[in-house]
Amino acid sequence: MQPSATPYEERLTTPRSWWFVCLLVGVSMALILLPFGTLPLLGGLVGGTAVAAVVASAYGSARIRVVGGSLVAGDARIPVSALGEAHVLDPEEARAWRSYKADGRAYMLLRAYVPTALRVDVTDPADPTPYVYLSTRDPERLAAALDAARAAA
Numbered sequence: 001m002q003p004s005a006t007p008y009e010e011r012l013t014t015p016r017s018w019w020f021v022c023l024l025v026g027v028s029m030a031l032i033l034l035p036f037g038t039l040p041l042l043g044g045l046v047g048g049t050a051v052a053a054v055v056a057s058a059y060g061s062a063r064i065r066v067v068g069g070s071l072v073a074g075d076a077r078i079p080v081s082a083l084g085e086a087h088v089l090d091p092e093e094a095r096a097w098r099s100y101k102a103d104g105r106a107y108m109l110l111r112a113y114v115p116t117a118l119r120v121d122v123t124d125p126a127d128p129t130p131y132v133y134l135s136t137r138d139p140e141r142l143a144a145a146l147d148a149a150r151a152a153a
Helices: 016-036 038-059 091-097 139-152
Strands: 008-011 063-067 070-073 076-079 083-089 107-109 117-122 131-135
Touching: 008 139, 016 038, 063 139, 070 131, 070 139, 083 091, 083 139, 091 117, 117 139
Parallel strands: 107 131
Antiparallel strands: 008 063, 063 070, 070 076, 083 117, 117 131
16 A cells, blocks of 8 residues: 555644743642642652643644545544545634534534634544534645545555
8 A cells, every 4th residue: 555645644633832831730739739839849849740741741742644545634544545526724714614514423523723724524424424624734735645645545
C-alpha cells in the first residue's frame, strides 16, 4: 500500500493561554496549602501546576492524519474508501455544525479553540455514522489529502 500523495498530519495542541491557566491552578493549590507551611505550599504549587499541565497536554494530544489509505482522527481509523465528499467549514459554519446542526450519531473530534473544521460524509452503508466532524486549522489541506488518498486507493 502506498502512502497518500499529499501526506497530512496535525496535532490539535492546546492554546498558549491554557498553560497560564495551569500555572494559576498551581498557585491556587499553593494558596490552599498555605496554612500548613512553606513546604506544603511549594508542593501545592509544583504538584498543582504539574497535574494541570498533564491534563492540558493530554487534551491537546489529539492527532489527525491521512496515512495508508485511512483517515486517523483521534481513536478512529476510517478507510478513505468509506468516506464521501469533504466540506470545508468556515468558523460560522463550524459553530453551526457542532451545535444546532449536529447529528448525535456523528463522530466528532472537536476542539472549541480551533475555529475551522472539515465535515466528511461517511458513505459506508453498514456504518450508522452520517459524517465525521474534524476541528482542523487547515481544512483545505486536509480535504486535498483525503482526495489524493482516495485517488491513490
